[in-house]
Amino acid sequence: MGSESGFDAIIIGCGIAIAGASLAYFLAERGMTDILILEREEQPGYHATGRAAGVLVELDFVPSILELKILGGKFLRNPPDGFSEYPLLRRSGILIMFKGELWDSVQQMIPDLKQAGVVVNVLSQEEVTPIIPVVSPENFDGAVLLPEDGHIDANELLWSYIRQARRRGARLHLKEAVLGIKVESGRVSGVNTAAGEYYSRRVINASGAWAGNIRKLIGQTPVRLTPYRRTIITFAAPEGMETKDWPLAADLTHELYFSPESSGMLASPMDEDPMEPCDARPDELVVAQTVERLKQLTPGLAPKSIIHKWAGLRTFAPDQAMVVGEDPVVKGFFWLSGQGGSGIETSAAVGQIASDLIVDGHTEVMDIKPISSMRFGET
Ligand SMILES: Cc1cc2nc3c(=O)[nH]c(=O)nc-3n(C[C@H](O)[C@H](O)[C@H](O)COP(=O)(O)OP(=O)(O)OC[C@H]3O[C@@H](n4cnc5c(N)ncnc54)[C@H](O)[C@@H]3O)c2cc1C
Structure with a gap:
């Protein structure tokens, strides 16, 4: 396990979109427990996640975001038994x-x-x-x-994702930034940090505002953020x-x-x-x-x-829709990015979709064409 034989998945970033945290939770729920989350800051959720107004608004002019908000709202109102210690949504309107x-x-x-x-x-x-x-x-x-919409307890949501994922074995390394991504013959094989190298055939870019810069570490890709x-x-x-x-x-x-x-x-x-x-x-x-x-x-x-x-x-992304799925060029490099102004409310839906794509290569949750990373085509 870990750095000797490699992780099942390495997630870059532990915001809420909670992206890194929600994905770790859904992967762990599906039995992929040998997961490493690398977060550069001293605490999870320091950036976008910790600064949001944090509301659920089931109205949006971007159809794919509206669909994700409605799916995410179902989870917030009715999370799995024992998922969180406190209610996740206050129906303040x-x-x-x-x-x-x-x-x-x-x-x-x-x-x-x-x-x-x-x-x-x-x-x-x-x-x-x-x-x-x-x-x-x-x-x-x-x-x-x-x-029926209103304020989300974003901190409780974030920590519930982390707590549940850790309970199943996921590891979270704080103060450890990803500095390089290893790509061999068009496939990802691991990442470098100041502490050393970690191996995995799946690396997920959940680095929020830095997602576009992380892109530069893998060379050519058409995804823009x-x-x-x-x-x-x-x-x-x-x-x-x-x-x-x-x-x-x-x-x-x-x-x-x-x-x-x-x-x-x-x-x-x-x-x-x-x-x-x-x-x-x-x-x-x-x-x-x-x-x-x-x-x-x-x-x-x-x-x-x-x-x-x-x-x-x-x-x-330029079309305002999220970017989820495998990179069109580099195999094993996944995007969980471009959450814009709705990463918290949609996190459960997007985390589940991303985990389906990573484990099965497809999802039944919704038609993902509008949010697929493949929509950018090859460079
Ligand atoms: C003012 C404001 C209001 C908002 N209101 C709402 C709202 O009401 N409802 C809603 O749903 N959303 C809202 N949002 C949007 C929401 O906050 C984001 O969509 C969501 O938090 C994005 O989560 P994330 O995990 O992608 O990014 P982040 O929370 O930014 O997490 C990314 C993490 O990646 C880490 N990272 C970056 N590079 C590296 C690296 N090289 N190595 C290791 N770690 C790295 C960062 O340190 C960071 O912690 C709002 C945002 C803002 C700013």
Whole structure:
């Protein structure tokens, strides 16, 4: 076992998409227990996973992501017995406001959403203001409320994946970055770290924002990914305003979401600035824009001061769909990347699909063409 004879699989990265952690769990559940997860940081979930708003929103304009969210939601609401110590989803609700053409498109999606089992209520302007009194009806034409969606306990989800995978034998090495990937005759054979070499015929790229850079370690591949920064601020709710039972409210036309959270409220200007993978920090200009947008759109909620601010990277392929499966060029090198802004809510579905592809070469979970790494073709 281990470095002498090689691992069944080596996973690069232990975020939630929890990617590395969810995959380790699903592989271990399928009996592949000789798994090594290599994580560069001192703790799992330090990057995108630890910085997310962490909500389940079963609405999306990218059809494959919508399907994955609905599948992921089923797991969050009803995880296997003994999987987690605490509930994974708080059904605090999601309310999304739309205007103009966006509103027309969303209304057309409603029958299909209901058909897929999503609980969705269509609200007029008059029905929104009693729920979120700080919004102005002239800013939107209508809204949808997803009452069964809401906040995910991302930390509990991440650690439950890790705990269960470890219980079956998976190993997690922290503070150990993958520095090189060995490819022999077009097939992966292992990885190098500062601590030495590890052998495996399966290496999985679950390195989040670094997935594009890890790509460079295997030579030619057509898969492309770009990290984009997103910012969140927290602030106290105005005195006398009871906000803790509000759903997360998003205005997609004016690009703003806000939600109650432990220290009061959080808000994001839904920024998407492309950048190199890094330990992302908030840009002061974007922080100021967030406050300005709150002042304009929700004057009653405008923050007097900011309590915390942070940023994280959301990583996308050019078509916004995820990238899952074996590399089109290098055999045994698998992608579990491009989770963008939905890696947590979709993690159970994507982890299961990736484990099917690694073990069986196919999956029955869904038609994976839109998310397959093979869609990029050969270089
Ligand atoms: C502000 C914000 C809000 C978000 N809101 C939501 C939301 O509401 N719902 C939702 O589902 N998602 C949300 N997301 C997206 C979600 O956070 C990501 O899709 C998900 O966390 C990605 O997980 P990951 O495991 O791919 O990446 P990460 O969590 O970044 O994990 C990748 C890991 O790989 C490690 N790594 C990188 N290179 C190496 C190497 N060479 N060797 C070893 N380890 C390496 C990194 O250290 C890192 O820990 C949000 C993201 C942000 C930034």
